[in-house]
Amino acid sequence: MAELEGKDPDRYQEMVVATKKVDLPKALDLYKKIDAMTEWEVYLLRHEKWKKKWEEDPDFRDRELEARSDKFDALKVARQKEYARKRVDLKVLQVRDSTGREESWKKKTPWEQSVLLKEACLYYRDLEQRHSVDRRRIDLPARQESFLMEQRATGITPSEECDKWIALSQSPNQVALSLSNLRRSMNYYFFRRMSDELGLPGEAQHDLENRLSKMTHDFESY
Incomplete structure (x- = not known):
């Protein structure tokens, strides 16, 4: 009932x-x-x-509006606290994850490391190429001549590039060589993102002079 x-x-x-x-x-x-x-x-x-x-009923309407205002204020405060908590958690998580990824990278065999490098290379080179295409669409005439430079020929696919840069091997020296090829060939920002994701060691990063050169690479090449 x-x-x-x-x-x-x-x-x-x-x-x-x-x-x-x-x-x-x-x-x-x-x-x-x-x-x-x-x-x-x-x-x-x-x-x-x-x-x-x-x-x-005007009184009912006033009560409803007041209740809505109170609920909105309470929700706003609750969300602000939640966002602040998530920001703190995210900072802690980023530090913890970075350390964990670095340790995980060190524990992998050279073969596993080279496989991960190949997969990451394919992903980030594809992102880099699509990003470069978008930039050329914005200002194609000013960069058309350098875009046709042999070193950035558009006929080369990310898969072909990564096969050229990275050899699947059980040798730590070969992994180091593959890293060197990637560091030398990839856009700085995408290489940095890849390094952070994989937990690559600090010595795999660019030094200051090389970093500045790679940051301006796209502006000189396209």
């Missing part, structure tokens, strides 16, 4: 009154109507009642 009352309180009260008056046909009719109501019909009924009260 509580479910019926929740669906339509007004008609439920009519049914109760009819039952007390022993008006069973009316009570049964009301029961069937309430019981047959769908969730959508219940929602529409509640909405219409709320809308009518909102339009006709």
Whole structure:
């Protein structure tokens, strides 16, 4: 019976009154109507009642607006606290993840390292090429001549480049050579992202002079 009352309180009260008056046909009719109501019909009924009260009762409208304002303020404060907590957690997580990735990299065999380098090379070289295409679309005429330079020929795919730079091997020296090829050939920013993701050792990063050169590489080559 509580479910019926929740669906339509007004008609439920009519049914109760009819039952007390022993008006069973009316009570049964009301029961069937309430019981047959769908969730959508219940929602529409509640909405219409709320809308009518909102339009006709100024006090109710003021209370609703005040309650909404209080809820909004409370939600705003809660979100600010949550964002602050997540920023702290993210900083801790970034430090922890970076250390964990570096340790994980050191524990891998040269073969596993070379496989990871090949996969990362394919991913980030594809990103780098698409990024470069977008830049050329913005200012193609000014960079068209250098874009045709042999060292950046567009016919070379990321897969071909990575095969040339990285050899799958069990030799630590070969892994070091592959890293050197990537460091020399890739855009600085994409190489740095790849290094952070894989946990490459500090000696694999660029020194200051080389870093500045790689930062401006695209501007000179395209």
